[in-house]
Amino acid sequence: MHNVKRAHSPEVSRRGFLTGFILWVSAAIGAIITVPALGFFVSPANKISTAEKWIDVGKLADVKIKSPTAVTFNIKIKDGWVTSETAQTVFIVREDEKKYIVLSNQCTHLSCKVAWHPDKNEYICPCHNGIYDMEGGNISGPPPRPLDRYKTKLDNGHVFILVKE
Amino acid sequence: MEEKQNWLQWIAERIGWEAIDKAMLTRKVPKVNWAFTLGSTTMFVAIIQFITGIFLTMYYSPSPDHAYDSINYIMNDVTLGWLIRGLHHWGASIMVILVFLHMWRVFYYGAYKYPRELTWILGTFLLLTVLALGFTGYLLPFNQKSYFATQVGSSMAGVVPVIGPYLKRVLLGGNAIGALTLARFYSWHIWFLPALLVILMVAHIYLVFRIGISAPPVFAEEDEEA
Structure with a gap:
């Protein structure tokens, strides 16, 4: 009132x-x-690191042709007040003597880790059955796009990839 | 019923706002002075401590390996972290000062007398709780000053007759200040003591509303003149 x-x-x-x-x-x-x-x-959330680093993932000659090879390396991560090392795995895939690619092992669906199954010639994600071919192309399952590829360079026979820090 | 009823009135009607308003906000009070605002001011600072404290737990890590570094992170890297921690740090000292000023006001005006004895008794427990919050919070930055303040404080507990040494071990979670001490001080600082503080505050303030506040005492001479 x-x-x-x-x-x-x-x-x-x-x-x-x-x-x-x-x-x-x-x-x-x-x-x-x-x-x-x-x-x-x-x-x-506002502190996004844009730092990148070239990392040696081994000799190209050690990888057999048409046989994706998992390579694990450690990267340093600054996590708040802690600097820690975490392991990261990538697949080096040689298509022939000259051509090679380096694939992330992270499924493009919901970020689980895929594994290479030589018997089936496929990468399979255990979480929701996402299946990729040797070059990371989609075969079936929920993944929306192929496996991510790293920028690479060859130096003295060693493969280097560009990794976000 | 009113024709023009907005959503505020809709809520007010359902929660019985009129009664709350009458009992709390528009209640009759005697003619008083600014010293009578010290209790509300203390409550206001307590609320600030609750808010800033809750936010600080987002970044603080109560382990000897990380406590100091996590506070450095808050101070240097978190957006306005220095401000949130600063408010909590200064708020703690201000709250202790306010609690004492409030207590002195009540004491000198004799406001603790019948029928307000229970309000006073709850107030003494509130005072102790605030001091305990200050003591436990002091260790958390885990720097030299914290460490030795806790050393001194717990040694005082250690000289209590008979149960002293045991009391000190309960306080520290062992014989010396370490991971267990920091964890339990943190637990007391953010759970046990704030919960106790809220319970005591609600009871204390309930009594203030129920009984009402006392007018400043009138001295004999003034009385005759009047």
Whole structure:
């Protein structure tokens, strides 16, 4: 009733003014806490590392042609206040003497790790049965795109790949 | 029923806002001064401590290997981390000061007397809880100052007759300050003591609303003049 009446009259009562004033000051104080807190909350999501590094994944000559070979290496990861090493696996695939590719072992569906099955000539993801051919192309299952390929270079017979740090 | 009913009124009607408003916000109070706001101010700082403390747990790691580094991370790398930790750090000291000022106001005005004795007794427990929060929180940065403050504090517990040495071991989770000490101080600091604080605060404030606040005492001379 009070509110309805005041909405039609330009006059503001002392009580109405103070109530409004206190509410606005409270809202301002709330914002002073909430805004920094939100920044604090999302902070790590805004720190995306763009650093890249060439990593030696072994001699090309050690990999047999048409036989994808899993190579595991360690990369250093800065994780908040901890710097740790994690193992990462890739497949080196030689199509012939000269042509080769390096594939990620991470399924493009929901990031499980795929394994090479030499008997079937397929990479199979154990999570949801995503199946890829030797070059990482999709055969069946839920994966939306082929396995990711790394940028590569050959130096002194060694394969190097460009890895995000 | 009103024709123009907005959603606020819809909620107000269902939660019985009118009664809450009458009991808390528009209740009658005697003519008082600014010293009577110290209790609310303490509560306000407590709320700030709750909010900033909850946020700090997102980055803080209560292990001897990581505690110090995680706080460095908060201070240097997290967006406005220095501000959130700063509020919590200074809020802790301010809260202890406010609690004492509030207590002195109540004491000098004799506001602890009948029928408010229970409010006062709950207040003494609140004081102890706030001090315990300060003590447990002091260890968490795990720097030199924290370490030796805890050393001193727990040694004080150790000189209690008969049960002292045992009490000290319970406090530290062993014979010396270490991983167990940090973990249990953290647990007390973020779970046990805040829960106790909330329970005591609710009871304390309930009594303030139920009994009402006392007017400043009138001295004999003023009384005669009046």
